[in-house]
Amino acid sequence: MASSIKATLFKDPASTESTRNILKVVILLVIAAVSVASRLFSVIRFESIIHEFDPWFNFRASKYLVKNGFFDFWNWFDDRTWYPLGRVTGGTLYPGLMVTSGAIWHFLRMISLPVDIRNICVLLAPGFSGLTAFATYLFTAEMKDSSAGLLAAAFMGIAPGYISRSVAGSYDNEAIAIFLLMFTFYLWIKAAKLGSAMWGGLCALFYFYMVSAWGGYVFITNLIPLHVFVLILMGRYSGRIYVAYSSWYALGTLASMQIPFVGFLPIRTSEHMAALGIFGLIQLVAFVDYLRGQVPSKHFNTLLRAIVVLIAVVSFVGLVTLTVTGVIAPWSGRFYSLWDTGYAKIHIPIIASVSEHQPTAWPSFFFDLNFLIWLFPAGVYLCFRQLRDEHVFIIVYAVMSSYFAGVMVRLMLTLTPVVCVAAAMAVSSILDTYLEIESPEEAAEESDSKKSKKTKEAAASGSNTGGFLSSKAPFIGIYSFTSKAAVVASFSVYLVMFVLHCTWVTSNAYSSPSVVLASRMPDGSQHIIDDFREAYYWLRKNTPYDAKIASWWDYGYQIGGMADRTTLVDNNTWNNTHIATVGKAMASSEEVSYEILRKHEVDYVLVIFGGLLGYSGDDINKFLWMVRIAEGVWPSEVQERKFFTSRGEYKIDHDATDTMKNSLMYKMSYYKYASMFPPGQATDRVRGAKLPQEGPQIHTIEEAFTTENWIVRIYKVKDLDQFGRDHFAAMAFESGKKRAGKKAGMAGRAGGKKGRRLVRA
Amino acid sequence: MARKNANSSAPRPTTPDPSSVRPTTPNTEATPNKATPRSTPAPSSSSSSSTGNLKANSSPIDIANAIWEKYQKDTPQRTKLIDVFMGFLVVVGIVQFVYCVLAGNYPFNAFLAGFAATVGQFVLTASLRIQTNPANKTEFSSVSPERAFADFVFGSLTLHFFCVNFIN
Numbered sequence: 001m002a003s004s005i006k007a008t009l010f011k012d013p014a015s016t017e018s019t020r021n022i023l024k025v026v027i028l029l030v031i032a033a034v035s036v037a038s039r040l041f042s043v044i045r046f047e048s049i050i051h052e053f054d055p056w057f058n059f060r061a062s063k064y065l066v067k068n069g070f071f072d073f074w075n076w077f078d079d080r081t082w083y084p085l086g087r088v089t090g091g092t093l094y095p096g097l098m099v100t101s102g103a104i105w106h107f108l109r110m111i112s113l114p115v116d117i118r119n120i121c122v123l124l125a126p127g128f129s130g131l132t133a134f135a136t137y138l139f140t141a142e143m144k145d146s147s148a149g150l151l152a153a154a155f156m157g158i159a160p161g162y163i164s165r166s167v168a169g170s171y172d173n174e175a176i177a178i179f180l181l182m183f184t185f186y187l188w189i190k191a192a193k194l195g196s197a198m199w200g201g202l203c204a205l206f207y208f209y210m211v212s213a214w215g216g217y218v219f220i221t222n223l224i225p226l227h228v229f230v231l232i233l234m235g236r237y238s239g240r241i242y243v244a245y246s247s248w249y250a251l252g253t254l255a256s257m258q259i260p261f262v263g264f265l266p267i268r269t270s271e272h273m274a275a276l277g278i279f280g281l282i283q284l285v286a287f288v289d290y291l292r293g294q295v296p297s298k299h300f301n302t303l304l305r306a307i308v309v310l311i312a313v314v315s316f317v318g319l320v321t322l323t324v325t326g327v328i329a330p331w332s333g334r335f336y337s338l339w340d341t342g343y344a345k346i347h348i349p350i351i352a353s354v355s356e357h358q359p360t361a362w363p364s365f366f367f368d369l370n371f372l373i374w375l376f377p378a379g380v381y382l383c384f385r386q387l388r389d390e391h392v393f394i395i396v397y398a399v400m401s402s403y404f405a406g407v408m409v410r411l412m413l414t415l416t417p418v419v420c421v422a423a424a425m426a427v428s429s430i431l432d433t434y435l436e437i438e439s440p441e442e443a444a445e446e447s448d449s450k451k452s453k454k455t456k457e458a459a460a461s462g463s464n465t466g467g468f469l470s471s472k473a474p475f476i477g478i479y480s481f482t483s484k485a486a487v488v489a490s491f492s493v494y495l496v497m498f499v500l501h502c503t504w505v506t507s508n509a510y511s512s513p514s515v516v517l518a519s520r521m522p523d524g525s526q527h528i529i530d531d532f533r534e535a536y537y538w539l540r541k542n543t544p545y546d547a548k549i550a551s552w553w554d555y556g557y558q559i560g561g562m563a564d565r566t567t568l569v570d571n572n573t574w575n576n577t578h579i580a581t582v583g584k585a586m587a588s589s590e591e592v593s594y595e596i597l598r599k600h601e602v603d604y605v606l607v608i609f610g611g612l613l614g615y616s617g618d619d620i621n622k623f624l625w626m627v628r629i630a631e632g633v634w635p636s637e638v639q640e641r642k643f644f645t646s647r648g649e650y651k652i653d654h655d656a657t658d659t660m661k662n663s664l665m666y667k668m669s670y671y672k673y674a675s676m677f678p679p680g681q682a683t684d685r686v687r688g689a690k691l692p693q694e695g696p697q698i699h700t701i702e703e704a705f706t707t708e709n710w711i712v713r714i715y716k717v718k719d720l721d722q723f724g725r726d727h728f729a730a731m732a733f734e735s736g737k738k739r740a741g742k743k744a745g746m747a748g749r750a751g752g753k754k755g756r757r758l759v760r761a
Numbered sequence: 762m763a764r765k766n767a768n769s770s771a772p773r774p775t776t777p778d779p780s781s782v783r784p785t786t787p788n789t790e791a792t793p794n795k796a797t798p799r800s801t802p803a804p805s806s807s808s809s810s811s812t813g814n815l816k817a818n819s820s821p822i823d824i825a826n827a828i829w830e831k832y833q834k835d836t837p838q839r840t841k842l843i844d845v846f847m848g849f850l851v852v853v854g855i856v857q858f859v860y861c862v863l864a865g866n867y868p869f870n871a872f873l874a875g876f877a878a879t880v881g882q883f884v885l886t887a888s889l890r891i892q893t894n895p896a897n898k899t900e901f902s903s904v905s906p907e908r909a910f911a912d913f914v915f916g917s918l919t920l921h922f923f924c925v926n927f928i929n
Contacts, residue, residue, distance in 0.1 A: 195901050197888045197912035201919050228796050239891040239900050246884035254877045254923045264869065286887065293896065294828045 027150055028137060032130030034155030038503060039126035043168045046528075048122045051513040053571050055171035055553060056561035059121050061089065062171075063097045066105055066117050074097070074260075081556065081576060083548050083600065091260040092574065096180075096213030097173050100124070105273070124173035125166040132417075133157040135182035140421045142189045143383075143390055152424030154497075156182075160505040161368035161416035167511055180741060184210055184220055185397075188389045192227075192249065195240025199697055200247030207248070208255035211262055217270050219414055223400060224248065225278035227393045232285060232308060236389060238729045242286045249279045256660035270323055277315045280340055284311055360409045367509075368412055370501045371494050372423040378733065379422025416516055427491065465753055495673050515558070517615070529613065535606070535712035536562035538705050543604060550597060551606040552586070552619055552626060553579050559606070568600060576629070580587045580668035583630035587660040594700040594727070597717050605701060605715045609669045611684040612676065612710040618686060620652060623665050653689040667696040671703060676710075699727040830861040843890045847883055854879035874928040881920040 036604035042051070050059045065073040070143040076090040101120050108115050113409050136156040156162060160504065165174040182208045191199035211217040228245050231237065253266050253275070266272040365373050380398050383391035397418045405415035512518065517529040529750055539549065540563045548566045549559050557569020569579045581600070585593040610618035619626075623643075630638040642659040652666065660666055674682040674695045684690040721730045836844070854876060862873050892901050892909035904912070 194903050195892065196904050196908070197885060197916045200888075201912070201916045203921065239894075239897050243888040243891060247888055250881035250884045251916065251919055251923070254831075254874075254881060254927065257873065258923060258927060264873070267873070283884070283887075286891070291828065296832055590769065759819070 004059055016087060017145055022149065024146060027715065028153060031137075031150070031157050031379050032360075033155050035133050036126040036127045036155075038158055038506055039129060039167045040162060041167065041507050043122065045511065045518070046513055046516050048119055049169055049513050049515060049757055050118070050121060050171055050561070051167070051169040051515060052172075053557050054173075055121075055169070057557040057571065058097055058171050058173070058563065060116070060557075060561045062101050062117055065098045065102045070099070070102070080564075081560055081570050081572075082575065083566045083568050085578065087572065087574070092572070094173055094213055094215065094259070094261060096209060096211075097171070097176055101171075119480060121171040122169045122337040125170050125172075126168050128176045128179045129157065129162070129166050132162070132179040132182055134694075135179055135186055135716070137418060138415060139182055139186040139189065139417075140424055142186065142193065143394060143421065144425050147432070148424045151428050152421050154421040155424055156417060157371060158499065158502040158506075159369060159372065159416050159420055160502055161412050161419075162508065163502070163506050164368065165413055165508045167506070167668055169513055174216075176626040177210060177216060178413065178417065180206060180210040180213055181216070181220065181414070185393075188224055188227075188244070188248065189393060191244035191647065192241060192389055192393075194239070195243045197243055197247040200244045201251055201602040203244075203248045204251035204255055204679060207252040207256070212259050216414065217256070219401075219404075221266075221272055221275050222721045223397060226400070227396050228278050228282060228670050230392055230396055231389060232281070234392070236392075237282075237289060239286075241389070244284055245282055246279070248484045249275060258356075267726035270319070273319050277312075277319065278317065281308070283310055284308075287595055298614055300626065306558070312521050357410060360406055360619070364412070365405075367505065369416065369419050370498050372498070375423035375426040377422075378417045378426035382425050383422070394418065394422065401435050410682050418478045427495075430487065430491060434484045436484075479594045529709055531707035531711035532558065532563065532707050534707045535705065535714060537565035538707075539565055539590070539604070539606075539714065542705075548601055548602045550582060550585065550600070550602040552582065552608075552622060554622070555606065568602065577633055580633035583626035584634055586619075586665040587627045587630050587643075587663050590664060590667070590700050591728075592637075596719070598720075602717050603669065604704060605664075606743070607665065607713050607715075609710055610686050611669065611673065613709055614685040615709075616686050618669075618711070619665060620669050621686065623663075624650065624663070648713075651689065652684060652687055654692050664701075668701070668713060670695055671698055672711075673712075678697065697731075699731045797878070798885065840890060843886055845888070847886050850879045850883040850886070854883070869928065870927055870929045874924045877927075878924040881924075882917065885913055885916045885920065888916075 015323070050056055061073070061076075064076060068076075073095070074090045076088075077086060078089040079086040081087050081089075101117065101124050104120050104124070105115070105117050107122070133153040133156050137146075137153035139149075140152035146602065162178060165172065166178070176580050184203055187199055187203035187206055190196075191203050207217070207220060208666055210220060224245070253272075256262050256266055257264065267276070267683040285308060335486060362730075369376075376398070380395060383394045401411070401415040401418055404411040436476070440631055515529075518528060519527050521527045539547075539559070543549075543565060545564075548565070548568065550568045551559060551570055553569040553573060556567040557572075559565055559567050560570060569575075569582050573579060581596060585596040586594070608615075608618045609620070610616060611620070624640065625638050627638055627643055631640055639659075642657060643650065643663075645655050646655055651657075652660065652670070656666070670684075670691060672691055672695055673684075674691055676682070680690075680693055682693070682695075683689070684691060697716070701715040701717050703713070705714040718727060721727060723730070726734070812923075856871065857876050857879065861876075866872050889909055889912075891897055891904045892904050894914075
């Protein structure tokens, strides 16, 4: 941070060009080092471990790639997920991330540095964040100058909005995608500026890489055409735009179709039609423009605009008709939910159930971007002042991403780069103006303090806009030293506060692996809660290799990655019905769910229960989503209403409805829970509710393992009874016999024949 | 309004600039002619005839004829060659499309690869044509004709690599 401010100090002509270049390189290296270092909190605090949910799948896929080679990976059919369906993994993933880390792994081995693939995966995101900072520098340097670029790189390196997705261990597609996004944009700007097919081709190649890495490539697919469209409407069509866009689209679209997961989508779905439409439009515009060159007339200008509007209307109508008649697939559900935030909740509960698809809360803008968020409009305003072609891009990008970031928390990620760029332009304009050490000479004598105050505001944005505006306007500078010092000092304070805020946010909010939890003991020392890995390790060691584990889909990837067991559903939510099946099994009574579990050959059922520890992300809190998703498929068998009390409350204590109390999820969560407490004292610490003394009884499943803090509970699905009875009859018979034998003893609870820590071979 | 700038500065290359001095003879004499009609006050015969047509605004066929005549007269031989190639690509593309409509699109990959090859090659050639057009010199200050050709080769190689990969 401080070093980049220093860079602007060296603007006096005395320092030579080469010194500046060396300084820039050094500063960029420092920024890269800082951005890597600030992402290592989790490794230092915990260990080198893959975080959260999706990264576990990416990690597993990377291991597969490294072990079996590229072609096996490409044709990988995974029969250990989505049992019994399996998943054509090679054709349904974005391979860019795994291929990148695989390539790094092979490269490091080639130079005889055999690094474990896990460490490469863990450190990939921080490594690429350094490159993102560099790409942001290049991008911003095209917009303003290299000092703004350095500031933008520094902002980008430590902005929490980006760090949230790229801490060490967060091995997700976004880890490399943001770098690719920024670099593709840089190449596009370069192509549009120079009108060179080579830059357009490079842009297409990086677009291809981006397509291979992240589903968010659609953002680029729509943003670049939009930029071109806006330029055409502004009457700024030029041969350069034609060359850049045509070469990008022709190459990029063809390249994007090479990814099996994308396939023919670019010519079939509506999301990609804008790009195709603009491609057709720009051909027409180019042709018309050529004709105009042949027939010089002023009439032609109006004619050209008329044609443009006509074509746009015709193509839009054509697109609508094609969509209605079904030639082009309609917008996908995820896309609808971008326009109507209530859409997903009604039609596709599975999308709405993911917390990162919720609309963004206002404080999170400030939390993730700090003072950049209020400099952002200033930067966009500066773009309006100059309004070259590339500034139009920033404006379009800013408008689009602001909207999308407001709709989905997750898309904050695409907003962060443009905020960093715009804010850096604003800050560097301010610093350029106020860091001039010499006062302007000609006006210096006559200037009094009042005048300088007046000019100060104008000068803040006026004197350094560069380009045609500054050449027209008379030179205005800052005269009094105090105002300079005050502004510079206050901005230094803001910058320092930004660094502090970023570090604080990173260390407190974004560095938790969520696989391992940390808490503080009363004496202040750190206590690690490692229940997840305890349970997954138990599964790995104590169950047969082909055992099938049923759990809610959130934990599918982790079970696959850590326990290496077959799962029914996982975080790749491609089959809603299958997920609803699991939801139905969880939400139904034992008789119904036993049928479902048997039909799917489930051996173990796993639930997450946070009641003892107060871990709020547990299955009871997610339970309503299971019910909703199941209700979407079987509206007659599962009804959300029945899980609420007559007063419309979601209760788990005495007032809980019978449907709730009989559901498998409730039983598995609270089975024997009351025995942990003195009589009448059983409390659920997440929901803050007292539980009934008599806990639920289970018949068709039996407890297999419960972790130290009860976070993970694993149940074994009982085999069919040996005498052909149903399990209720068998239990009743057994408990009756027991009770008869223990007449003198205390009344034991039925079904309590297994110990809590029963370990099965 | 970038267009206006380009127009006003277009007459400058009337003096034969070094890049237009090429071994082909028709090129050198065609280049100045090509540039002058873009400036309205120029008293060149071809431009006056075309403006006369447009002022009358009588029939679009006359305008088309005028354009065709002007094209025949003013376009350098090399650009004509490029145009012929572009026309060929359009024909090939149309043939493929008609075949796809009539005979079905069964190997859809192959059809797409073939069609994308023609379209891509067309736009790359059009880019080459625009970049090498001396009238556009001001816009493409950093792209010399040689550089444009190198770009063209790079783009075509990438395009056909992907096409061959996609064709199955």
